[in-house]
Amino acid sequence: MRIEIINTGTELLLGSTRNTHGSWIGQELVKLGLRVQRQTTVPDGVAIEDALAEATKRSDAVIVTGGLGPTSDDVTREAAAKVLGVELMEDEAALRALRKFFEVRKKPMVDANLKQAQNLVGADVLANHNGTAPGIYAPPRLGGEPSCAVFLLPGPPRELYPLFHEEVVPRLRALGGVEVIDQVQELKFVGIGESEFQDQLDADLAKVAGLEVGYCARLGELDLRLIGQERAIAIGRNLAEEKFAEFLVCDDGASLEAVVVRTLAKAGKTLATAESCTGGMIASRVTDVSGASEVFTHGFITYADDAKVNLIGVSHETLANYGAVSEEVAGEMAQGALRVSGADIAVSVTGIAGPTGGTEEKPVGTVCLGLATREGVETFRELHPRSRKDFKLQVSQRALDLVRRVL
């Protein structure tokens, strides 16, 4: 099946917003055993019409993102109606859903939103539970010859992603016929890099018959993707576990923080955090997980020295003797957080996020971590010279992984 993506949005061509839809949809389609043949970005406005007309001639399915909003530059619906040669009409169910969306939020619905209830005659409305713009699916017969299916989807990722899974995937499967589809397993590893996999595992995986192997490296973690029939995947997984079992976080796509929360819950333990350089990111990641309140009660963001002393009892002497970024201070932070909160485990971080504040002895990227339990405290010193945001993410990753490992 030949599939194209059209992303609309002047901001994408100006470069002020990066186009992430293209690669996201590409990845999702790979999981279905499908591939994107072409991706096109056009500005808001009439250009969408040309692009859509061309794409429907070449392809079996075209997925358009963006341009379904209430403002004057949102013209995807109109463009699709022209290209497919059908009328737009108000869809009653879509209008009801729209009114309800505003009702629940106790906000007035303005006339501009009305056009978001317009649908192409003969097309399906795809319910959007996270925004005002429903998607639209025009099945192949609407496209005339050559026959092509058209999906119109909202641009914001928080609306696009769930709608894609709920409404687009089943329709693509149906369109694609009854192909035998390989399974996909993704194993998430933390604390080990792509080069180690390349070096110690890749050649062995390549020898497994019927197994397609892919890697997706993110900051501080690596997904190993195994595609194939059940048996080939099992062999590949065994090979990976033999080498790197201690780094394997999960096989169900869960985030590291979700794994930490569910492991804490299972063990009946609670966690406290004491953060300096990450400024709350560790706690924020933990509380992204539903059910975090069962295992997380107290977080301390001790950005200033004063805060370290007053909130979690780091001693003036330790600060004066070793400096705020030291294993000694990290240790006292973790122990203090454990004591004040009454939690079972406390993790602490103190470091130099940069871009300023580094010294020869402690350059930008230096971080000290502490892990306290009832049994005692362990400390670590590491160097992660990265941009400020990446440094925070990498350090929060390390801190969460320390908690996972102690469990």
Added chain:
Amino acid sequence: MRIEIINTGTELLLGSTRNTHGSWIGQELVKLGLRVQRQTTVPDGVAIEDALAEATKRSDAVIVTGGLGPTSDDVTREAAAKVLGVELMEDEAALRALRKFFEVRKKPMVDANLKQAQNLVGADVLANHNGTAPGIYAPPRLGGEPSCAVFLLPGPPRELYPLFHEEVVPRLRALGGVEVIDQVQELKFVGIGESEFQDQLDADLAKVAGLEVGYCARLGELDLRLIGQERAIAIGRNLAEEKFAEFLVCDDGASLEAVVVRTLAKAGKTLATAESCTGGMIASRVTDVSGASEVFTHGFITYADDAKVNLIGVSHETLANYGAVSEEVAGEMAQGALRVSGADIAVSVTGIAGPTGGTEEKPVGTVCLGLATREGVETFRELHPRSRKDFKLQVSQRALDLVRRVL
């Protein structure tokens, strides 16, 4: 001048590599007053030929990235020769540069590299000091009718970026002639939605001669993009400010947290945070900003009731009488954080992120916020029924905006 970009690379369509060239080139062109009209991604191989043939018919200049390497899937040179109807021949200077590249690195040059010294007859070779693939520039006369300039550029960013600045920019300037170039201004608004703009402003903006208007809505914020000559932009901006001045956060693309940090620094004030439902996200956003340590010292993550009582002195009575999610508790949290930290401003949030924990009186999405200063405390109660992560983001947005407004 009508410009298109074609990015080649199967990995871009599989989604395993994100396409960053499109937005990077888009931004560089905006700096020159030029705009990309269309961006297309095609897989390695023959598809590049179709895409290039179409683009040269529509445009004045086409920039192609990738497919200039030594391997069999690198066919951009051959595709361009076919589309432009010219031969390929070995370029002596390019071959010398290639030999030198390997000599300096003390690596052997293999036969596969020889094709990288091939140039289109009549085209310029663009020296690549950071890799083996020189760029190629085919000026308009080569393209026949309709006349179009074609740039072939290497894919790796460390090769593309310098080559673009050194070789492409001067040629585009020359091609572009002396056009009067439009400016772009982006105004960021927080606390007001796209529909309000559509309803109260869009029609007025549409009447401004020579002004192009665009919107980009993100969760809890909206960018208004004005494109045109200085005068038209000024008129558009005035219209927007007349209606929505209090919601205008910045005109330089800064994030809300960056605006909060620099406004605090300018006022010489410090901030503390007391977070329940956002679990540290507000503080983490503040500390994403370089220089945050000047204005932010203490953050309290009081996820459990105990933490609210012990760390920032919320009273047992208030918790018992009104519940943890109440304006009363939010007020005491903000005042407590102000007192314990000694900061000038403290902001607090307590709410029900969901998906569980809602009641009829306080459904999922309910949040209470507090803002304390030396002058007193204000509290707010709002409803943001969203997914857990979106709820946290939206609430952190509201909290930061409260701080911005009090300044």
